[in-house]
Amino acid sequence: xxxxxxxxKETQGITVKKAGDFPEWYNEVVLKAGMADFAPIGGCxxxxxxxxxxxxxxxxxxxRMLKDTGHRNAYFPMFIPERFLKKxxxxxxxxxxxxxxxxxxxxKYALRPTSExxxxxAYSKWIRSWRDLPxxxxxxCNIVRWETKATKLFLRTREFLWQEGHTAHTSDKEADxxxxxxxxxxxxxxxDYLAIPVLTGKKSEAEKFPGAQYTAAMEAMMPxxxxxxxxxxxxxxxxxxxxxxxxxxxxxxxEKMVWQTSWGVxxxxxxxxxxxxxxxxxxxxxxxIAPIHVVIVPIIFDKDKKKVFDECRKVKEKLSGDYEVHFDxxxxxxxxxxxxxxxxxxxxxxxxxGPRDIAKRQVVMVRRDTGDKKPVKISGxxxxxxxxxxxxQKNLFSRAKDFLEKSTxxxxxxxxxxxxxxxxxxxxxxxxxxxxxxxxxxxxxxxxTRVIPFSQRKPRGKCICGKKANCSVYFSRSY
Amino acid sequence: xxxxxxxxKETQGITVKKAGDFPEWYNEVVLKAGMADFAPIGGCxxxxxxxxxxxxxxxxxxxRMLKDTGHRNAYFPMFIPERFLKKxxxxxxxxxxxxxxxxxxxxKYALRPTSExxxxxAYSKWIRSWRDLPxxxxxxCNIVRWETKATKLFLRTREFLWQEGHTAHTSDKEADxxxxxxxxxxxxxxxDYLAIPVLTGKKSEAEKFPGAQYTAAMEAMMPxxxxxxxxxxxxxxxxxxxxxxxxxxxxxxxEKMVWQTSWGVxxxxxxxxxxxxxxxxxxxxxxxIAPIHVVIVPIIFDKDKKKVFDECRKVKEKLSGDYEVHFDxxxxxxxxxxxxxxxxxxxxxxxxxGPRDIAKRQVVMVRRDTGDKKPVKISGxxxxxxxxxxxxQKNLFSRAKDFLEKSTxxxxxxxxxxxxxxxxxxxxxxxxxxxxxxxxxxxxxxxxTRVIPFSQRKPRGKCICGKKANCSVYFSRSY
Numbered sequence: 013x014x015x016x017x018x019x020x021k022e023t024q025g026i027t028v029k030k031a032g033d034f035p036e037w038y039n040e041v042v043l044k045a046g047m048a049d050f051a052p053i054g055g056c057x058x059x060x061x062x063x064x065x066x067x068x069x070x071x072x073x074x075x076r077m078l079k080d081t082g083h084r085n086a087y088f089p090m091f092i093p094e095r096f097l098k099k100x101x102x103x104x105x106x107x108x109x110x111x112x113x114x115x116x117x118x119x120k121y122a123l124r125p126t127s128e129x130x131x132x133x134a135y136s137k138w139i140r141s142w143r144d145l146p147x148x149x150x151x152x153c154n155i156v157r158w159e160t161k162a163t164k165l166f167l168r169t170r171e172f173l174w175q176e177g178h179t180a181h182t183s184d185k186e187a188d189x190x191x192x193x194x195x196x197x198x199x200x201x202x203x204d205y206l207a208i209p210v211l212t213g214k215k216s217e218a219e220k221f222p223g224a225q226y227t228a229a230m231e232a233m234m235p236x237x238x239x240x241x242x243x244x245x246x247x248x249x250x251x252x253x254x255x256x257x258x259x260x261x262x263x264x265x266x267e268k269m270v271w272q273t274s275w276g277v278x279x280x281x282x283x284x285x286x287x288x289x290x291x292x293x294x295x296x297x298x299x300x301i302a303p304i305h306v307v308i309v310p311i312i313f314d315k316d317k318k319k320v321f322d323e324c325r326k327v328k329e330k331l332s333g334d335y336e337v338h339f340d341x342x343x344x345x346x347x348x349x350x351x352x353x354x355x356x357x358x359x360x361x362x363x364x365x366g367p368r369d370i371a372k373r374q375v376v377m378v379r380r381d382t383g384d385k386k387p388v389k390i391s392g393x394x395x396x397x398x399x400x401x402x403x404x405q406k407n408l409f410s411r412a413k414d415f416l417e418k419s420t421x422x423x424x425x426x427x428x429x430x431x432x433x434x435x436x437x438x439x440x441x442x443x444x445x446x447x448x449x450x451x452x453x454x455x456x457x458x459x460x461t462r463v464i465p466f467s468q469r470k471p472r473g474k475c476i477c478g479k480k481a482n483c484s485v486y487f488s489r490s491y
Numbered sequence: 492x493x494x495x496x497x498x499x500k501e502t503q504g505i506t507v508k509k510a511g512d513f514p515e516w517y518n519e520v521v522l523k524a525g526m527a528d529f530a531p532i533g534g535c536x537x538x539x540x541x542x543x544x545x546x547x548x549x550x551x552x553x554x555r556m557l558k559d560t561g562h563r564n565a566y567f568p569m570f571i572p573e574r575f576l577k578k579x580x581x582x583x584x585x586x587x588x589x590x591x592x593x594x595x596x597x598x599k600y601a602l603r604p605t606s607e608x609x610x611x612x613a614y615s616k617w618i619r620s621w622r623d624l625p626x627x628x629x630x631x632c633n634i635v636r637w638e639t640k641a642t643k644l645f646l647r648t649r650e651f652l653w654q655e656g657h658t659a660h661t662s663d664k665e666a667d668x669x670x671x672x673x674x675x676x677x678x679x680x681x682x683d684y685l686a687i688p689v690l691t692g693k694k695s696e697a698e699k700f701p702g703a704q705y706t707a708a709m710e711a712m713m714p715x716x717x718x719x720x721x722x723x724x725x726x727x728x729x730x731x732x733x734x735x736x737x738x739x740x741x742x743x744x745x746e747k748m749v750w751q752t753s754w755g756v757x758x759x760x761x762x763x764x765x766x767x768x769x770x771x772x773x774x775x776x777x778x779x780i781a782p783i784h785v786v787i788v789p790i791i792f793d794k795d796k797k798k799v800f801d802e803c804r805k806v807k808e809k810l811s812g813d814y815e816v817h818f819d820x821x822x823x824x825x826x827x828x829x830x831x832x833x834x835x836x837x838x839x840x841x842x843x844x845g846p847r848d849i850a851k852r853q854v855v856m857v858r859r860d861t862g863d864k865k866p867v868k869i870s871g872x873x874x875x876x877x878x879x880x881x882x883x884q885k886n887l888f889s890r891a892k893d894f895l896e897k898s899t900x901x902x903x904x905x906x907x908x909x910x911x912x913x914x915x916x917x918x919x920x921x922x923x924x925x926x927x928x929x930x931x932x933x934x935x936x937x938x939x940t941r942v943i944p945f946s947q948r949k950p951r952g953k954c955i956c957g958k959k960a961n962c963s964v965y966f967s968r969s970y
Binding site: 049051052053054056057058059060061063064065067068084085086087088089090091093112113114116118121123130133134137138143149153154156158170171173344 | 528530531532533535536537538539540542543544546547563564565566567568569570572591592593595597600602609612613616617622628632633635637649650652823
């Protein structure tokens with residue numbers, strides 16, 4: 013074995029505890045699980061094959077949901093003329109500090125920080141009649157937010173991947189329904205597939221998308237007590253329709269203006285997945301989003317090699333109809349090394365097969381989420397694997413849900429509020445709804461409003477600032 | 492009906508003949524079939540949903556082939572530091588005229604015209620041992636070639652979509668095998684799915700990829716007598732390994748340098764698809780790449796509406812297990828309008844169902860490629876549709892193959908050569924292999940070498956320039 017392998021072996025595992033140095037733990041998991049790497053460019057990352065495979069699972073899952081609800085994909089230029097970006101004043105103000113510019117002899121172009129303006133210029137040309145509506149277009153692409161300098165892998169980078177949906181409708185109500193439909197799909201994606209529970213609601217005026225009438229969002233709680241925005245769905249009203257002149261001829265022969273929405277989730281979801289489920293051994297992947305469900309590791313002694321390999325292949329064959337199975341047949345690594353590697357990569361189930369197992373017509377099954385290890389008869393293996401994967405999926409969600417619930421506290425005074433924020437909680441409280449109050453709280457505590465829950469009665473009581481309350485709201489520190 | 496619908500109706504069809512004004516015919520098909528649109532930015536295009544759906548089919552097909560051969564996807568930054576681009580001199584020279592630059596306070600970055608340099612910087616970090624090889628990574632992304640100003644939809648635009656594969660191997664031979672394996676997959680994709688026959692071979696020194704040891708390529712003949720480069724697969728030798736210092740520790744304990752390949756196909760393939768198969772009615776899609784295989788158009792009279800719609804739904808249900816079927820139930824368009832629209836969009840099979848068909852337990856089936864129209868019994872419809880789709884796929888390929896063969900001529904004198912190029916032929920001839928000869932021919936005739944066929948004996952005879960021949964080669968004008 014060369015010195016290089018020794019070097020690798022020394023550093024195979026995670027060297028810090030998740031509960032100890034969380035940011036360092038996160039970076040080590042991302043790097044050692046081959047999810048991403050720092051790029052030699054300020055603020056940029058490389059999404060490595062193991063990370064990209066998860067993005068492909070997220071893409072595949074969401075893309076199917078979007079197509080099933082009538083959305084179609086397209087691709088617009090990444091170059092956005094400055095004159096477009098300037099048309100909607102609030103939008104321009106919101107994005108211009110983050111923009112990278114290129115120019116040619118004609119004009120100046122922003123590298124797409126979001127695509128509302130370039131897409132709606134096309135919509136104003138394409139939409140003529142009520143027959144052309146609704147327009148339900150989605151785009152998978154890269155996005156540039158130039159001012160990002162400190163790279164937080166998957167969480168904050170100068171360039172990232174996302175999808176952005178942009179729709180146009182004949183009524184306010186229809187746009188409203190679309191906003192909520194999409195938030196529903198996002199919630200399904202994140203809760204049912206990524207196994208991460210979310211809080212949903214509307215954003216405050218200060219936190220909404222620049223140019224939106226309102227923003228609906230979902231927020232998740234990270235183990236370090238900071239919230240992460242997981243996805244947003246914006247009702248754009250007629251703000252952009254007015255400035256881009258997106259009109260149609262209605263059934264009644266009159267010209268009307270469309271109502272619009274836009275919405276997106278990004279590779280940031282992968283960061284949340286790592287933070288929420290990972291442990292001191294590395295990544296832990298929910299089965300529904302895991303590129304590999306089962307890894308088979310042979311336990312070999314020289315004389316039994318052929319027999320064990322044959323049995324491993326049979327087991328792989330048996331399971332491959334229903335699951336993604338990988339047989340690790342590398343002979344230059346020990347079984348122990350392989351255990352560590354596949355634990356690091358978060359594969360939900362490991363099957364160990366050695367000569368004694370073969371004699372007993374069994375395999376040894378190890379769950380990644382709990383570490384539970386037990387022998388399982390080969391005869392009913394498909395069924396056991398299936399139910400174990402389901403159980404892992406549920407367990408990961410319920411662990412995260414417990415954490416979210418334990419992290420959430422209700423407060424009614426500013427003193428309690430400050431204490432809870434210091435203790436890294438998600439804080440539910442009554443709120444006056446005023447931006448000045450929100451700003452003061454942010455200055456004092458670094459906490460911001462996360463979401464205003466959708467269905468709530470007009471509250472009786474006072475905001476933590478002492479004024480009359482207008483709604484209840486979640487506050488916390490955030491990424 | 493509003494004036495808008497009238498306007499649309501007036502211009503529903505293609506207004507010029509393919510054989511008449513080819514460039515205008517091409518633009519009309521692209522625009523009217525909803526494949527793409529001109530963007531309000533010099534040299535840029537919008538890929539519209541119908542065009543993007545074909546890109547998704549191409550992606551899905553090729554991605555499966557690449558994964559089946561062990562390749563994995565990743566994503567690298569689109570910002571390439573100038574210092575990286577400069578490392579390989581020939582590469583820098585080749586790409587720098589086309590580059591758009593952005594900068595921050597640290598350095599200048601090219602917007603990815605191709606990703607060799609940014610990827611190989613990472614490879615030099617990732618590759619340590621022979622155990623890490625081969626590295627087989629692919630990336631689906633956008634590419635910028637800034638100097639493009641005249642937009643040719645799908646064919647030449649400032650920004651386009653592609654995949655680029657980048658591999659590293661332990662030997663020259665293994666890299667060589669990879670280059671040919673990929674060219675094989677590309678040929679399969681283009682011939683078996685897009686139904687476009689190609690010529691394959693090596694590029695001349697003047698036409699190869701800047702920085703490559705050699706470039707393998709496939710070329711197709713367009714109806715206007717110009718060749719289109721459909722995909723390239725480059726053997727990079729150790730050119731980049733040397734400048735990026737990509738070394739590994741081999742089994743024998745010695746440090747060695749890797750051998751590399753890179754390869755790509757782009758959204759340009761969609762342009763070829765349109766040009767090769769389209770006709771005076773619009774797009775003609777090969778079934779294997781068509782997002783919709785069968786469109787059902789009801790022939791209704793008021794009293795029969797429900798009966799006809801029910802039957803259409805039953806037929807859709809019957810076929811949907813095996814094929815993508817669309818039932819056009821819009822009531823605001825006439826059957827004739829729908830026929831034209833689906834012909835424009837190139838759907839391979841149209842089924843017309845009216846009351847008289849129902850009475851006879853039949854549908855009327857119309858082939859998009861030949862226009863053949865015949866009644867088909869509903870009882871065996873799945874089978875008939877299946878065999879008809881196969882027949883369309885074959886017919887499109889063999890028509891294109893006939894055209895390529897008829898367009899190709901062998902010549903042995905420069906006089907014959909010039910005449911053949913004037914007649915828009917693909918010309919096979921003996922060649923001395925010298926860049927000066929190639930350049931003179933290009934100046935005289937605007938023809939360039941396309942490919943040098945792989946397996947050929949050392950020729951006896953003379954180049955069209957009079958010197959001793961070194962190989963046989965294809966010359967033609969090209970896109």
